[in-house]
Amino acid sequence: MTAIVSREKLAKARVLVVGDAMLDRYWFGAVERISPEAPVPIVRVDREEERLGGAANVALNVKVLGAQATLLTVVGDDEPGRKLRRLLERQGVATVLGEDPQLYTIVKLRVIGRSQQLIRVDFENLPDHEVLAGMLSRYEQALPVHDAVLFSDYGKGGLTHIPRMIELANAAKKPVLIDPKGHDYSRYEGATVITPNRAELAQVIGGWSGEAQLHERAQALRRQHGVAGLLLTRSEEGMSLFDDAGHVQVPAQAREVFDVTGAGDTVIATLAAMLASGLSLRDAMPIANRAGGIVVGKFGTAAVSYEELFE
Ligand SMILES: Nc1ncnc2c1ncn2[C@@H]1O[C@H](COP(=O)(O)OP(=O)(O)OP(=O)(O)O)[C@@H](O)[C@H]1O
Numbered sequence: 001m002t003a004i005v006s007r008e009k010l011a012k013a014r015v016l017v018v019g020d021a022m023l024d025r026y027w028f029g030a031v032e033r034i035s036p037e038a039p040v041p042i043v044r045v046d047r048e049e050e051r052l053g054g055a056a057n058v059a060l061n062v063k064v065l066g067a068q069a070t071l072l073t074v075v076g077d078d079e080p081g082r083k084l085r086r087l088l089e090r091q092g093v094a095t096v097l098g099e100d101p102q103l104y105t106i107v108k109l110r111v112i113g114r115s116q117q118l119i120r121v122d123f124e125n126l127p128d129h130e131v132l133a134g135m136l137s138r139y140e141q142a143l144p145v146h147d148a149v150l151f152s153d154y155g156k157g158g159l160t161h162i163p164r165m166i167e168l169a170n171a172a173k174k175p176v177l178i179d180p181k182g183h184d185y186s187r188y189e190g191a192t193v194i195t196p197n198r199a200e201l202a203q204v205i206g207g208w209s210g211e212a213q214l215h216e217r218a219q220a221l222r223r224q225h226g227v228a229g230l231l232l233t234r235s236e237e238g239m240s241l242f243d244d245a246g247h248v249q250v251p252a253q254a255r256e257v258f259d260v261t262g263a264g265d266t267v268i269a270t271l272a273a274m275l276a277s278g279l280s281l282r283d284a285m286p287i288a289n290r291a292g293g294i295v296v297g298k299f300g301t302a303a304v305s306y307e308e309l310f311e
């Protein structure tokens with residue numbers, strides 16, 4: 001029997017999402033000639049699209065599911081920063097945004113001509129230390145009115161103070177979920193659950209030659225950093241959860257696969273909403289796996305609603 005959370009209960013669950021927020025921007029147009037300035041095509045843009053990315057997409061996923069989401073992050077004093085704020089507000093995601101005047105709000109701009117991506121242009125630089133330190137007190141203020149904390153680490157520097165933030169969440173008895181990046185997991189000490197994908201985990205424990213070796217290394221990593229659960233997302237192989245009681249695995253649920261990008265965001269957002277509703281990690285895991293299976297069957301929209309998940 002899989003656990004179910006009522007719509008009413010979920011609507012009261014509040015998830016605080018902290019991390020690197022991004023704006024995914026797409027410029028579409030026709031290519032009719034080559035530039036006289038350089039041997040490059042000229043794209044005449046006739047359509048623009050903007051989507052929430054990174055931690056902002058994770059917060060959106062929490063909200064679309066029917067729970068309450070707050071995004072705490074740092075943005076620049078620029079047009080993409082204002083856009084990000086507007087998009088979040090329109091979707092009903094609460095925001096705690098720190099402004100860093102020397103920061104580029106992270107933008108990934110794709111220029112697409114004749115249905116082909118011609119270039120991707122990234123705007124990003126490291127946030128200022130003082131501004132990040134200032135976010136700590138705002139985080140402390142936000143903590144009591146949330147039921148779970150989700151850290152979405154895209155390695156862009158927004159989570160410099162994550163060890164302290166985890167400590168504060170633990171002291172407040174809030175479950176802590178982390179989508180990790182990089183090979184230093186000591187910064188995630190004390191988390192409730194970390195959700196690496198296969199490549200991310202292999203970066204930390206090396207490759208594995210079979211299930212037995214994977215289990216041994218995953219459990220060792222988890223214990224080393226005092227993490228209650230390690231949830232390995234395994235794309236078409238579903239997911240495996242390692243905890244103090246041992247190990248459980250669920251097979252992938254997707255019927256058709258169209259677009260796998262963002263599946264990891266949907267999985268951790270679902271997991272966080274379920275933990276915030278009071279479910280255990282073991283009960284939440286198959287629900288998150290189902291959400292992952294649904295989202296990879298969609299093109300474009302990278303979120304799953306309550307009805308899709310439970311009805
Ligand atoms: N090809 C697939 N077939 C079936 N299910 C899939 C597939 N890819 C992903 N999923 C589902 O989504 C979950 C997360 O996928 P994955 O392990 O690829 O995460 P990820 O690499 O972090 O994703 P991303 O970084 O693109 O958001 C899987 O555990 C599974 O439930």
Ligand SMILES: [Mg+2]
Pocket residue numbers: 179197264265
């Ligand atoms: Mg991922």
